[in-house]
Amino acid sequence: MGRAGILANSTMVCAPLMARSVEQMVIDMQSAEAQGADAVEVRLDYINSFQPSQDLETIIRNKPLPVIIVYRPRWEGGQYEGDEHTRLEALRLAHELGADYIDVELKVASDLVREVKNKHQTGGKVIVSSYLSGATPSKEDLSHLVASMQATKADIIKVVSNANDITELDWIFHLLSHSEVPAVAYSLGERGLISQLLCPKFGGALVYGAMEGNSIPGLPTLDSLREAYKVENINSDTKVFGLVSKPVSHSKGPILHNPAFRHANFNGIYVPMFVDDLKEFFEVYTSPDFAGYSVGFPYKEAVVQFCDEVHPLAKSIGAVNTIIRKPSDGKLIGYNTDCEGSIASIEDALEDQRYMNGASLNSPLAGKQFVVVGAGGAGRAIAVGAKSRGARVIIFDIDLERAKSLAQVVSGEAQHFDSLAHFQPEKGAILANATPIGMHPSTDRIPVAEATLGNYQLVFDAVYTPRKTRLLEDADAAGAITVSGVEMFLKQAIGQFSLFTGTEGCSYIPVRQVLIMILDF
Template identity: 75%
Template sequence: MGSIPLSSDGLTMVCAPIMGESVDQAIDQMHKAKTQGADVVEVRLDCIKHFQAHQDLEIILKNKPLPVIIVYRPKCEGGLYEGDEMARLEALRSALKLGADYVDFELKVASDVISKQNRLQCGGTKVIVSCFLDGATPSEEELSNLAARMQATGADIVKVVTSASNITELARLFHLLSYSQMPVVAYSVGERGLISQLLSPKFGGTLVYGSIEGKAIPGLPTLESLRKAYKVEYIDSGTKIFGLISKPVGHSKGPILHNPTFRHMNFNGLYVPMFVDDLKEFFQVYSTSDFAGFSVGFPYKEAVVQFCDEVHPLAQSIGAVNTIVRRPSDGKLIGYNTDCEASVTAIEDALQECRCINGKQSLVSPLAGREFVLVGAGGAGRALAFGAKIRGARIIIFDIDFERAKILANAVSGEARPLGDLPYFQPEKGSVLANATPIGMHPNKDRVPVSEASLGVFQLVFDAVYTPRKTTLLKGAEAAGAIIVSGVEMFLRQAIGQFNLFTGGEAPKEFMREIVLAKF
């Protein structure tokens, strides 16, 4: 298979790192990568144990199912190779002579290796010149100068890899991609670097990397998610960016719901997870119209209010925002809360259904006059508390921060209790229990916020946690005979509200529900 120019048709190519410990493993992984949607593979020779340069390269290139990038990375450049440098460079020269589609040379050796004479011997092989930058990501000007130095070596493609400690550093990589006059690969490793892969197609990146199923790499999406959830082939410069601001962010199911819905409605948007450490810095850096809206998750729903230019009255009264939209006319950030109605209507509907089964129907909320036991006074808890108050429930609030619980209780005319009292609390028969803490979330799935003995007293138990779909708390409540409402139902309803705000249109509710039922 001959070499093809990356992004020959203007599209970013999907590349899978191949890190097999033997030639056979590498070949097997290449075939899996093709099956899972890769356009090209990057074979890491430094991962192969007992590597025999000429012999093993011939086998790899003879059996490749896709165009191949050959990389032989030394430890000082983020790789595994610790042997003789001359032997390493000779192996890369062999890859050139054997007709590899692409060969990657580090900047420090590129000028010596990529001479005019060697280029004449390359045939159709393209040369990638790469640089791994440890520590803080350089400024936009420094990155541009670095790319120019790399291009001057005779590179066909330049590749810059950083190890960003803050998501805001990635904006400098996006700037490099947007303004480069030649093919560029630029991304950051690690969880905070994830959007450097996902947004690469928007800003003109040459490659986006995705991992093979079962070979997860921190900071890399899977090939399957790139092809199915994110549909990178449809991302272009006009794509509007939406995302979840959270810490951590790995649990997010938003991309597998919002992205297919955007495409279903022919809306050019992309929803991505955003691991944010500093809200102020984040909003200062990502302040353009490209970043059109955000979901807000744990632990930022209350703190983010101060960074909104305007806040919807309901969100203002709750003191928590879970949705932000950048107003197109003036770029201002408008904060909303879709959690409130989502969570309370999910609980109401479950209780109403129970009433209908028992032959009773009423226009009055089934929460009216009912004891509502809330665990957690953070952003999600505040939404639940205000929703329950509007419906006339009597609210009792437990939180690890007793002062915070008292402030919320005062706002909703409820009662605050120390979290330490919860295991001994005796609820009224027919009460509602709502967990609005991360207790029970993956990976700490076995924890529950209340004593199992009390679960049978509650008529309904709601858990805002939606990963897993049926938490340990809900399993125990169901076994005790309570009605259970999963956080998945709240997630779906608040996402429908968010979609309406993000797009200015009407969300396809049944389409979104089908996705949730199939994927969660």
């Protein structure tokens, strides 16, 4: 892209560079281009012993793509602690030498913007920025701030905040959609991630992506922006879907759903949504643009109360893992695809034995003792599914009353989690872990006594990060059939995909083939 990239009504992917030397900065610019960046943001305040005349000439002469020069002072969240006159002189020099953009703080912008535009007709543009610390200002205060920034005659305005809650990002999307000049706006941290990912939908000028090996909290990688999210394809008509969970960093949903959307020529994007308060979340995100959600731990039961309607299966389970917003009236409809996803995964793994014993209409789970660890949303779905197949269900949970409540639904037995260490299952029983035990980063734990694993015919683990959990490794060593949470994840995702895209009833074999191809992690 040329120098007018940010002004050309198209979102550019920008890589922030914070190398400590000019030599490394030049190397990083080239790497950023190779990794798919459209522009780079060069942070002069990170360079050790920075020499403006010499170093700026080196950077600008060797830039392989448009460069934004930033020299951020400590008082605006940067590293620079020196003389203010010297800092501003460096920015003036960068503009004079042909930097595509210089970034100037609102506090010092008015005079500097006017000066560089009158003095240096280089074609370079000026970004006026403001970094908000503390609580997010009111919409009225933000409106005044944006007006002040536009009054500087900036070519682009940039506002950055620290989100304490995902609901605070609503003002960012509003700013991007309504700004009178090209705008950059985003929030830092994991809760602010979607402010980057959805930037192209709402007309933002820049979306930032970290280079490989340079992880920055709340910042997607350049590779994910180009491969998983394909931000260049996102536009104002793109429908937003996401995982509502806490935490969300473990989710593989984006690398599965986004390529599947593209394969089906469906204009949608799937993003991780770190949600702290369900009530506030659903009160803020009411736009038809937010068309549906997956629901993860720990919200599958609690989210039921925020649905306007609940599918009968989900109602019987008492847990929802998929929500669709009806386009006609905006109502939220809750579904559960975990139930069939988990039970079908287990049945498939037992299929060989079923056929060895002769074809039967009965499920291979019929009559078997089925041990469910965890009575939360996933556990409820698995228990109801097992009961529907004729299994005898036993539920273990740290909350005995919750286990008893589920046991009543499935005509099963409830026991406290602590008793699981001494529980002796029947020979040929089925074990299903529906707790986060064994999930990354605490991967060395298993929910049952290792000595009992040999009694189970099959062990299923709903955890899929890592793909081969410690429980599955130990169960495999004990001779049990093992089923990874990846299988459940895949099958429930097929159901979600149909609901998201409105293709219920279509053959999902092609979709399954695409998802299997994608799901290589």
